[in-house]
Amino acid sequence: MRTALTIAGSDSSGGAGIQADIKTMISNGVYAMSAITALTAQNTTGVTGIMEATPEFLAEQLDNIFTDIYPDAVKIGMVSSSALIETIAKKLHQYDAKNIVVDPVMVATSGAKLINDEAIDALKSQLLPMATVLTPNIPEAEVLSGMKIETADDMIKAAAAIGEKYHCAVLCKGGHQLNDANDLLWRDGGYKWFQGKRINNPNTHGTGCTLSSAIASNLAKGFDLDTSVERAKKYISGALAAMLDLGKGSGPMNHGFAIQNEFTLAKEDN
Numbered sequence: 611m612r613t614a615l616t617i618a619g620s621d622s623s624g625g626a627g628i629q630a631d632i633k634t635m636i637s638n639g640v641y642a643m644s645a646i647t648a649l650t651a652q653n654t655t656g657v658t659g660i661m662e663a664t665p666e667f668l669a670e671q672l673d674n675i676f677t678d679i680y681p682d683a684v685k686i687g688m689v690s691s692s693a694l695i696e697t698i699a700k701k702l703h704q705y706d707a708k709n710i711v712v713d714p715v716m717v718a719t720s721g722a723k724l725i726n727d728e729a730i731d732a733l734k735s736q737l738l739p740m741a742t743v744l745t746p747n748i749p750e751a752e753v754l755s756g757m758k759i760e761t762a763d764d765m766i767k768a769a770a771a772i773g774e775k776y777h778c779a780v781l782c783k784g785g786h787q788l789n790d791a792n793d794l795l796w797r798d799g800g801y802k803w804f805q806g807k808r809i810n811n812p813n814t815h816g817t818g819c820t821l822s823s824a825i826a827s828n829l830a831k832g833f834d835l836d837t838s839v840e841r842a843k844k845y846i847s848g849a850l851a852a853m854l855d856l857g858k859g860s861g862p863m864n865h866g867f868a869i870q871n872e873f874t875l876a877k878e879d880n
């Protein structure tokens with residue numbers, strides 16, 4: 611069985627972060643492992659507390675994972691401080707990690723800030739150059755490119771600027787900000803649009819975490835980047851279309867829709 615690792619924060623309400631990543635990885639047919647960067651106390655209405663892991667304890671988790679069950683892909687989500695980012699970069703270099711998907715989590719759907727300002731510089735200088743693919747939403751792509759994004763053409767320009775600077779592929783997500791479900795993948799000097807059907811579902815807590823984990827799962831299974839994005843879009847559309855409605859705020863998706871539908875994803879792969 612192929613294996614994937616998520617390095618991210620725990621979401622006590624289960625819709626985003628480590629919990630969304632593990633549910634997504636299982637549903638996409640890989641063995642899931644986790645290195646937790648922080649505990650968050652949150653629900654669908656907001657984040658009330660964050661307790662960071664120490665860099666030493668994060669390093670210890672990564673040592674235990676990489677020296678035993680080697681991950682075929684790594685997804686990186688919420689990492690709130692530069693010391694934690696430095697630890698991740700050092701360990702991923704040490705163990706020669708492959709298929710690294712970086713979701714540059716900055717602000718939660720509920721509005722809470724999930725990264726310190728000084729950590730954004732560390733993210734840029736240390737993690738982005740290691741990424742196979744980076745998955746910013748529009749506000750994150752604006753921060754990383756330094757340009758305002760108002761049109762689909764701006765998405766292409768910003769993704770190209772980020773990709774050329776950090777030498778990685780960039781999936782700029784239209785998401786709820788710009789053109790709904792259409793995402794732009796820039797890689798190797800060229801780009802491709804992934805058109806998604808907009809699903810009228812207000813419950814989008816954890817969509818970014820879910821998409822990046824689904825891409826990592828498919829890379830772990832040996833699919834190329836374009837195919838992995840295509841398959842990940844199909845998975846997130848299914849999870850949104852399942853129309854789960856929980857909580858008082860922007861609720862979680864139904865990550866298990868495929869398993870509940872008699873293992874449809876697993877059947878497709880056989």
Ligand SMILES: Nc1ncnc2c1ncn2[C@@H]1O[C@H](COP(=O)(O)OP(=O)(O)OP(=O)(O)O)[C@@H](O)[C@H]1O
Binds near residue numbers: 810843847
């Ligand atoms: N209503 C929708 N219908 C279909 N696909 C959607 C919808 N909203 C978002 N998506 C898709 O979900 C994925 C995540 O995009 P989004 O822009 O929501 O990420 P994000 O802003 O990082 O998410 P998060 O809510 O976790 O911060 C993208 O592939 C996007 O196209």
Ligand SMILES: Cc1ncc(COP(=O)(O)O)c(N)n1
Binds near residue numbers: 715
């Ligand atoms: C631990 C953690 N990681 C990431 C997110 C972002 O997800 P969203 O923007 O959908 O709230 C989150 N809320 N919590």
